[in-house]
Amino acid sequence: MLSKRVKYAIKTLLFLYENGDGKPISAKIISENEKIPYKFLENILRELRQNKILKSVRGAEGGYKFLKDPNEITVAEIIRIVDGPIALIPCVSFYFYEKCEDCTDEVSCKIRKLFVQLRNEMLPILNKSITDLEKL
Numbered sequence: 001m002l003s004k005r006v007k008y009a010i011k012t013l014l015f016l017y018e019n020g021d022g023k024p025i026s027a028k029i030i031s032e033n034e035k036i037p038y039k040f041l042e043n044i045l046r047e048l049r050q051n052k053i054l055k056s057v058r059g060a061e062g063g064y065k066f067l068k069d070p071n072e073i074t075v076a077e078i079i080r081i082v083d084g085p086i087a088l089i090p091c092v093s094f095y096f097y098e099k100c101e102d103c104t105d106e107v108s109c110k111i112r113k114l115f116v117q118l119r120n121e122m123l124p125i126l127n128k129s130i131t132d133l134e135k136l
Contacts, residue, residue, distance in 0.1 A: 002079075003083050004040075005040075005043075005082045005083065006078060006079050006083050008034070008036045008040065008041065008044055009044050009047075009048060009078050009081075009082050010078055010130065010133075011034045011036065012030055012034065012036065012041065012044060012045070012048070013053070013070070013073065013078065013130045014133060014134070015030055015033060016030070016054070016064065016065065016066060016070075017066075017070045017130060017131060017134070018134070019033075020065055022065065023061075023063075024056075024061065024062050024063030024064055024065045025063045025065070026062065026063040026064075027041055027042055027045055027063065027064065030064070044082070045064055047081060048064075048081070049064070049067075051081045052067050052068060053066070053068050053073060053077075053078075053081070054066060054067055054068075055067040070130055070131050071129050071131050072129065073129055073130050073131075074127045074128060074129055074130070075125075075126045075127070075128060075129075075130065075133070076123060076126035076127050078130070079126065080095060084096060086119070086122070086123070086126065087115065087119050088115055088119075089111070089112070089115050091106060091109075091112055091115075092112060092115045092116045092119050
């Protein structure tokens with residue numbers, strides 16, 4: 001299930017994309033417009049800033065704006081930054097692989113095969129940029 005943190009991160013990025021015009025937008029404005037609790041949003045913004053998705057601008061006209069080109073930011077990237085692995089079981093994860101403790105043979109494991117297929121079908125959709133969501 002998609003966590004609230006990921007949902008709010010995506011909503012924040014879409015709001016910045018649709019309203020920023022390259023100018024910073026304050027966390028307060030994002031919070032009010034997207035109905036995201038302010039303290040919760042601050043943590044998400046910090047995480048996006050630390051991962052070089054956004055940058056913060058100080059001052060009266062300050063706020064947050066894109067550091068990375070929004071056309072290059074994928075939904076999958078945001079999920080991984082905020083929540084970690086996309087794969088539903090660790091033995092099929094690209095970036096967070098872990099061997100299953102109860103599995104004796106990954107090659108013949110039918111559960112693993114099912115979740116590899118699921119991951120492979122899901123990733124092309126999640127690898128769309130956040131700007132592609134505008135077109136949905």
